[in-house]
Amino acid sequence: MKLICVAILFVSAIGLTSAELQCSQKELKIPKGWIDMVNPCVESMRNQIEEELKASMRYMAMGAYFSQDTINRPGFAEMFFKSASEEREHAIKLIHYLLMRGELTNNVSKLIKRNLIPSTTSWANGVSALKDALELETSVTKKIRKVIQKCEDNEKFNDYHLVDYLTGEFLEEQYKGQREIAGQISTLEKLMEKHGALGEWLFDKKLQGAE
Amino acid sequence: MKAIICISVLFFATLALAAEDYCYKDVVEACKTTTKKSVTALNCTAKYGAIDNLQSKLQRYVNHHFIRSFEYLLMATHFANYEKNREGFEKLFRGFSDNKWHEAIELIKYITKRGGEMNFNELSEGIRDEDKEEQDFELLELSSVAKALDIEKKLALEAFQIHEDASRKMNGFHDPEVSSHIEHEFVHKQRDIVRKLAGYTTDLSELLNGPDASLSLYLFDEYLQKQ
Numbered sequence: 340m341k342l343i344c345v346a347i348l349f350v351s352a353i354g355l356t357s358a359e360l361q362c363s364q365k366e367l368k369i370p371k372g373w374i375d376m377v378n379p380c381v382e383s384m385r386n387q388i389e390e391e392l393k394a395s396m397r398y399m400a401m402g403a404y405f406s407q408d409t410i411n412r413p414g415f416a417e418m419f420f421k422s423a424s425e426e427r428e429h430a431i432k433l434i435h436y437l438l439m440r441g442e443l444t445n446n447v448s449k450l451i452k453r454n455l456i457p458s459t460t461s462w463a464n465g466v467s468a469l470k471d472a473l474e475l476e477t478s479v480t481k482k483i484r485k486v487i488q489k490c491e492d493n494e495k496f497n498d499y500h501l502v503d504y505l506t507g508e509f510l511e512e513q514y515k516g517q518r519e520i521a522g523q524i525s526t527l528e529k530l531m532e533k534h535g536a537l538g539e540w541l542f543d544k545k546l547q548g549a550e
Numbered sequence: 551m552k553a554i555i556c557i558s559v560l561f562f563a564t565l566a567l568a569a570e571d572y573c574y575k576d577v578v579e580a581c582k583t584t585t586k587k588s589v590t591a592l593n594c595t596a597k598y599g600a601i602d603n604l605q606s607k608l609q610r611y612v613n614h615h616f617i618r619s620f621e622y623l624l625m626a627t628h629f630a631n632y633e634k635n636r637e638g639f640e641k642l643f644r645g646f647s648d649n650k651w652h653e654a655i656e657l658i659k660y661i662t663k664r665g666g667e668m669n670f671n672e673l674s675e676g677i678r679d680e681d682k683e684e685q686d687f688e689l690l691e692l693s694s695v696a697k698a699l700d701i702e703k704k705l706a707l708e709a710f711q712i713h714e715d716a717s718r719k720m721n722g723f724h725d726p727e728v729s730s731h732i733e734h735e736f737v738h739k740q741r742d743i744v745r746k747l748a749g750y751t752t753d754l755s756e757l758l759n760g761p762d763a764s765l766s767l768y769l770f771d772e773y774l775q776k777q
Binding site: 360435443453456 | 595627628670671759
């Protein structure tokens with residue numbers, strides 16, 4: 340009886356191995372010389388991906404706040420939700436850049452952690468949210484500049500292409516975006532000087548129309 | 551005895567009446583010249599039905615969408631590296647990531663439409679537990695589809711759970727508007743995604759059992775690119 344059992348087990352084990360799917364493929368030997376990015380540049384780029392997503396979630400909190408019925412600023416809400424998605428797009432652009440340079444072949448699972456919960460979730464009014472947004476953009480700009488510095492001032496390798504990309508694409512957008520928000524703060528503050536609620540209400544309708 | 555019943559009936563009647571038009575009453579009060587005007591004290595919110603009791607589960611559902619969106623982004627990223635070079639799989643998971651992201655935003659808007667607010671800290675125990683273990687999103691082709699199927703089923707069942715809560719007839723939970731919204735915006739779409747992914751696992755597991763798994767995966771990836 341025992342023998343039969345063992346025999347059955349043996350046969351079923353064979354059955355299992357022969358039904359094994361060929362899920363993985365053989366290791367490849369692709370030349371690696373073309374992959375020329377070095378640390379700490381790579382590491383700072385990887386960190387910047389999460390920074391962009393953190394900024395995204397902070398905008399998300401602003402969108403959620405101004406969507407509430409008791410706040411009722413749909414123009415502000417729409418603008419901040421849009422900014423949230425734009426920040427996410429930045430993160431994806433950085434990912435694509437690293438992939439283009441042959442990076443991100445490992446340790447991808449830890450690229451985005453789950454600590455992106457926004458800390459601030461309410462604002463006194465539209466102006467204070469816009470001021471927060473401007474500060475957020477300023478801090479993102481500073482961080483991008485730090486990445487550029489790490490990738491440029493490297494004895495081993497000056498990453499001209501990445502530095503050009505970050506300067507031309509990212510800093511360009513940062514500076515234009517900052518100017519836009521600063522202008523909005525100025526307009527809204529002037530509107531609200533004598534006409535608090537009316538000023539913000541008008542500004543919100545203007546933002547809605549801008550869509 | 552009769553008197554007590556009478557009084558209590560009267561009491562509840564006035565309470566019900568008050569509940570019906572308390573916004574108007576507050577406004578009348580606020581507009582009186584003698585009383586101090588206070589706009590914030592008005593009971594004029596968009597809340598009705600069972601939103602207060604359903605809100606936390608909806609908030610969780612938003613956060614779970616964000617988490618899944620990021621996970622799908624990592625899965626897509628892995629397939630886009632030069633070694634994997636599977637554009638079709640990248641497109642599949644990037645699409646899922648985008649969808650979860652936009653659904654989360656829409657759901658935040660929905661919660662606020664019902665007079666609620668968003669809480670980014672709400673997470674289910676199950677999701678919190680996931681975080682305790684090391685997560686792997688650098689997966690093989692078949693495993694990635696399998697993982698996606700599990701994720702989608704979890705999300706689908708979570709929608710059922712919210713629907714169930716909203717369908718309970720007891721006071722404070724019955725909210726046909728929420729259940730209808732869940733049906734239209736989530737339940738049916740999820741059915742199609744689950745079916746599609748289950749079909750992919752069927753195809754892939756048969757293809758990988760054949761003589762040339764590499765060629766099969768290449769062709770399947772080409773197919774995914776055109777989807």
